[in-house]
Amino acid sequence: MIIYLQAIEDPEDRTKFEQLYEHHRAYMLKIANKILENEFDAEDAVHNAFVSISEHMEKVYDPLSHTTKGYVTIIVERKAIDIYRMRKRFVSLESIENEVGLSFPPPEDDDVARCLLKLSPRYRHVIMLKYHYGYTTDEIANIFGMKPAAVRKLDQWAKAKLEEICREEGVYDL
Numbered sequence: 001m002i003i004y005l006q007a008i009e010d011p012e013d014r015t016k017f018e019q020l021y022e023h024h025r026a027y028m029l030k031i032a033n034k035i036l037e038n039e040f041d042a043e044d045a046v047h048n049a050f051v052s053i054s055e056h057m058e059k060v061y062d063p064l065s066h067t068t069k070g071y072v073t074i075i076v077e078r079k080a081i082d083i084y085r086m087r088k089r090f091v092s093l094e095s096i097e098n099e100v101g102l103s104f105p106p107p108e109d110d111d112v113a114r115c116l117l118k119l120s121p122r123y124r125h126v127i128m129l130k131y132h133y134g135y136t137t138d139e140i141a142n143i144f145g146m147k148p149a150a151v152r153k154l155d156q157w158a159k160a161k162l163e164e165i166c167r168e169e170g171v172y173d174l
Contacts, residue, residue, distance in 0.1 A: 024072045
């Protein structure tokens with residue numbers, strides 16, 4: 001944990017990071033291990049997730065909150081999928097996400113949240129990172145290992161799919 005703390009300058013952010021680390025580390029390992037089915041790779045994914053989180057501590061307001069749990073779930077899933085993709089060069093990202101079937105808790109229990117859960121993990125992650133957690137396109141591109149233009153297109157497709165699902169569910173006409 002000392003390595004991560006050295007990258008964080010603000011004492012308040014260090015305290016938040018320590019709480020986040022202690023509270024979520026085991027959960028993050030469980031998620032990464034479920035995706036990778038390898039303890040060593042899972043440790044690497046969790047390490048990469050903590051590096052990313054430490055670089056964006058301004059996104060964490062309450063390290064023990066439901067929102068933070070969703071945030072760390074997205075980050076560790078993405079990092080684990082990155083490692084999985086490196087191991088299995090010939091397997092597509094879509095098939096990995098469909099095979100894994102992990103999801104993070106929705107921000108609220110409402111109609112739109114239920115529609116969000118019907119999106120593919122990739123679309124759901126983009127929408128949650130951008131609109132719920134306030135990440136920029138460049139930050140999301142960094143997390144996903146994509147170009148910003150590709151993230152913008154992915155966001156466009158995700159919003160269109162969410163709109164379609166909301167219409168089908170009768171949530172409201174967008």
